[in-house]
Amino acid sequence: MKTAIASTGNTLESKVxxxxxxxxxxxxxxxxxxxxxxxxxxYKDDEEGAGPxxxxxxxxxxxxxxxxxxxxxxIKPLLDSQRIxxxxxxxxxxxxSEVIELLNHKKSK
Amino acid sequence: xxxxxxxxxxxxxxxxxxxxxxxxxxKSGSDHSESIVLSFEEYxxxxxxxxxxxxxxxxxxxxxxxxxxxxxxxxxxxxxxxRAFVEAKKISIEGGKIYYxxxxxxxxxxxxxxxNPDKDKAVEHCPLCGNNAVNQLYDDDQSTRKRxxxxxxxxxxxxxxxxxxDQFQKPHI
Numbered sequence: 523m524k525t526a527i528a529s530t531g532n533t534l535e536s537k538v539x540x541x542x543x544x545x546x547x548x549x550x551x552x553x554x555x556x557x558x559x560x561x562x563x564x565y566k567d568d569e570e571g572a573g574p575x576x577x578x579x580x581x582x583x584x585x586x587x588x589x590x591x592x593x594x595x596x597i598k599p600l601l602d603s604q605r606i607x608x609x610x611x612x613x614x615x616x617x618x619s620e621v622i623e624l625l626n627h628k629k630s631k
Numbered sequence: 632x633x634x635x636x637x638x639x640x641x642x643x644x645x646x647x648x649x650x651x652x653x654x655x656x657x658k659s660g661s662d663h664s665e666s667i668v669l670s671f672e673e674y675x676x677x678x679x680x681x682x683x684x685x686x687x688x689x690x691x692x693x694x695x696x697x698x699x700x701x702x703x704x705x706x707x708x709x710x711x712x713x714r715a716f717v718e719a720k721k722i723s724i725e726g727g728k729i730y731y732x733x734x735x736x737x738x739x740x741x742x743x744x745x746x747n748p749d750k751d752k753a754v755e756h757c758p759l760c761g762n763n764a765v766n767q768l769y770d771d772d773q774s775t776r777k778r779x780x781x782x783x784x785x786x787x788x789x790x791x792x793x794x795x796x797d798q799f800q801k802p803h804i
Binding site: 587589598599601602603604605606607608609610611612613621624625627 | 639730731732733741742743744745746747748749758759760761
């Protein structure tokens with residue numbers, strides 16, 4: 523299963539972004555192969571419609587779920603119709619490496 | 632002047648099939664015959680009303696529209712289905728101004744909140760940390776609540792009298 527994580531930077535030490543549409547990077551993590559892909563977000567500085575455009579990007583990467591701090595109001599109906607799961611991280615300052623560790627934890631069980 | 636924008640209708644799940652085809656009879660199965668198009672919201676209206684046996688008021692709340700709007704959607708779907716039956720037309724279900732609804736859960740392990748887009752599968756463990764301690768969050772749909780608050784009505788408020796007081800629900804405008 524592929525997971526998209528909204529990230530503030532392109533390293534494992536970067537933190538999960540509080541905003542989904544305007545995050546700096548998307549991390550596409552595949553928990554079966556363990557592959558990781560940092561994709562810069564081209565819609566970062568868009569004034570409007572960054573969320574729906576970002577959803578299109580995530581859909582094109584075939585992710586099944588998205589981890590972010592928050593999701594905008596335009597996003598939920600789009601993701602529901604695409605059957606993509608939203609995971610909202612409550613803790614602030616969670617690192618990408620920590621999220622990936624959590625995702626791997628599930629696999630080892 | 633362009634018409635007023637339609638409010639998004641809440642649909643719990645998409646229909647399992649894309650449509651129906653008549654069989655038997657002369658015209659049956661001919662792919663050239665035009666089909667009658669039901670929208671997703673019309674399908675949902677018929678499902679809520681005739682399958683779940685809800686009344687128009689509760690069904691309108693479930694779809695997040697007003698009771699009169701729901702009745703119009705329902706009248707339209709009955710008309711279309713009857714026409715398809717009588718005229719032996721195909722029915723296809725597509726389009727509509729809708730959004731899908733999904734349930735929300737929280738995990739006590741990693742304190743994250745997540746939703747379940749696939750209604751057929753029950754949620755057993757957290758998709759993030761794999762913890763089994765997940766609880767479903769019960770919350771009214773926010774937009775519905777906001778709309779209801781906005782039109783806190785004066786017409787049905789204090790002076791509404793109904794004989795069966797227990798069953799009476801304030802009309803949803």
